[in-house]
Amino acid sequence: xxxxxxxxxxxxxxxxxxxxxxxxxxxxxxxxxxxxxxxxxxxxxxxxxxxxxxxxxxxxxxxxxxxxxxxxxxxxxxxxxxxxxxxxxxxxxxxxxxxxxxxxxxxxxxxxxxxxxxxxxxxxxxxxxxxxxxxxxxxxxxxxxxxxxxxxxxxxxxxxxxxxxxxxxxxxxxxxxxxxxxxxxxxxxxxxxxxxxxxxxxxxxxxxxxxxxxxxxxxxxxxxxxxxxxxxxxxxxxxxxxxxxxxxxxxxxxxxxxxxxxxxxxxxxxxxxxxxxxxxxxxxxxxxxxxxxxxxxxxxxxxxxxxxxxxxxxxxxxxxxxxxxxxxxxxxxxxxxxxxxxxxxxxxxxxxxxxxxxxxxxxxxxxxxxxxxxxxxxxxxxxxxxxxxxxxxxxxxxxxxxxx
Amino acid sequence: xxxxxxxxxxxxxxxxxxxxxxxxxxxxxxxxxxxxxxxxxxxxxxxxxxxxxxxxxxxxxxxxxxxxxxxxxxxxxxxxxxxxxxxxxxxxxxxxxxxxxxxxx
Ligand code: SF4
Ligand code: SF4
Numbered sequence: 001x002x003x004x005x006x007x008x009x010x011x012x013x014x015x016x017x018x019x020x021x022x023x024x025x026x027x028x029x030x031x032x033x034x035x036x037x038x039x040x041x042x043x044x045x046x047x048x049x050x051x052x053x054x055x056x057x058x059x060x061x062x063x064x065x066x067x068x069x070x071x072x073x074x075x076x077x078x079x080x081x082x083x084x085x086x087x088x089x090x091x092x093x094x095x096x097x098x099x100x101x102x103x104x105x106x107x108x109x110x111x112x113x114x115x116x117x118x119x120x121x122x123x124x125x126x127x128x129x130x131x132x133x134x135x136x137x138x139x140x141x142x143x144x145x146x147x148x149x150x151x152x153x154x155x156x157x158x159x160x161x162x163x164x165x166x167x168x169x170x171x172x173x174x175x176x177x178x179x180x181x182x183x184x185x186x187x188x189x190x191x192x193x194x195x196x197x198x199x200x201x202x203x204x205x206x207x208x209x210x211x212x213x214x215x216x217x218x219x220x221x222x223x224x225x226x227x228x229x230x231x232x233x234x235x236x237x238x239x240x241x242x243x244x245x246x247x248x249x250x251x252x253x254x255x256x257x258x259x260x261x262x263x264x265x266x267x268x269x270x271x272x273x274x275x276x277x278x279x280x281x282x283x284x285x286x287x288x289x290x291x292x293x294x295x296x297x298x299x300x301x302x303x304x305x306x307x308x309x310x311x312x313x314x315x316x317x318x319x320x321x322x323x324x325x326x327x328x329x330x331x332x333x334x335x336x337x338x339x340x341x342x343x344x345x346x347x348x349x350x351x352x353x354x355x356x357x358x359x360x361x362x363x364x365x366x367x368x369x370x371x372x373x374x375x376x377x378x379x380x381x382x383x384x385x386x387x388x389x390x391x392x393x394x395x396x397x398x399x400x401x402x403x404x
Numbered sequence: 405x406x407x408x409x410x411x412x413x414x415x416x417x418x419x420x421x422x423x424x425x426x427x428x429x430x431x432x433x434x435x436x437x438x439x440x441x442x443x444x445x446x447x448x449x450x451x452x453x454x455x456x457x458x459x460x461x462x463x464x465x466x467x468x469x470x471x472x473x474x475x476x477x478x479x480x481x482x483x484x485x486x487x488x489x490x491x492x493x494x495x496x497x498x499x500x501x502x503x504x505x506x507x508x509x
Contacts (some may be wrong), residue, residue: 098414202419209415217420222410232415
């Protein structure tokens, strides 16, 4: 083990190298580009024995990964924002074809208007596609989570998206413990793929599938579309057990644990719980400490696994609290922040569930500093004390009016 | 996976005739071949065979003249379109039902 000073993008590239990926196909986009640049440099120097496929678009990048994963290769790609949007068709294909693709999504705002800075609208917009989605707090977590992603993906036959905040993590250096290749080999043994391609038994992969189960040419009844979708949902539900198990085995080997489905800070006696995914969670820990200094029992509940959504873990963690204040770096436009909606639905009807207030923060790179987030919490508490139980989301640091 | 014998977790099939089902029941018009106009028939050898080449569903059998496999022919009309002598006519199913016995091959 050795401590290196790495950006989040470096950390992701190291993870791909240590996982001995066999095929990499990615198209550069800010702020993801350094991940691909680093992998191509290593490949050029002979430090990475992977097939690097140059493609003309993100749609093709994921298509290459889909094809390579179908024949059993360990694959990696990375993208951001409009690149992810351009992949959209294949995002769904990778999931429905149950391929263990690992992709880093370096979170960036979606255009229009054009903006290369951070929020989480890109990955949140594909939350329904059937990928596992994991969110990282810092650069160590980017490396560790990306390594864990292959274990989760290969065990469940599901693609995994490792999401980390553009610039805030992707271009910020931090000390990162980079494990030895041999240790990673023990954690991540060679992937034994489902033998989809078998010359002795040729098969069509991904043919048209009708609504109802139907006999194949050998008279064996095969699943209809809905059965395959139910199995997909079942695998994502199983991920709620697999993600913590993989995390435990990682912790046993590498001696560090960053939380499984969720993570907490000052949670035990917290009355006000600040909920978020990604690096804003770290900012919230500073806000919570500031609130505690004023006598407000605040804590943070970070969401590491957003899909599958850890509804039961959240019910347990939030039961009996006074308030859950959810910070979203994305919107379901026309409704509310996606995490806020999901927390509400997880808590609905649960005994001892607190009211849930939403806040939208950091869109398109807008700063959301700890002191400002603490202010949001103070206003939410004042509303709560006045008897408010439902209210529209606060848009943090919004400046629609001229300042006097 | 699941409880089915297929054990599939993704959509898969073996390459085999009729793997996508008896697509013949999609048909609203059927190709009816007039041997008198067919080049193969006229030359009494396996000439032309363009209809066999172009049928996207592989449901024309080569021959003198070629024969349409109606179980899978979905009635797209491509064979009729490519036939250089207009030997194939697309006949509405309702009309061809009566003539079915001797009509389509
Ligand atoms: S109409 Fe002709 S080309 Fe079309 S499926 Fe039937 S036989 Fe084949
Ligand atoms: S395309 Fe027409 S002429 Fe040629 S083999 Fe077929 S039916 Fe006969």
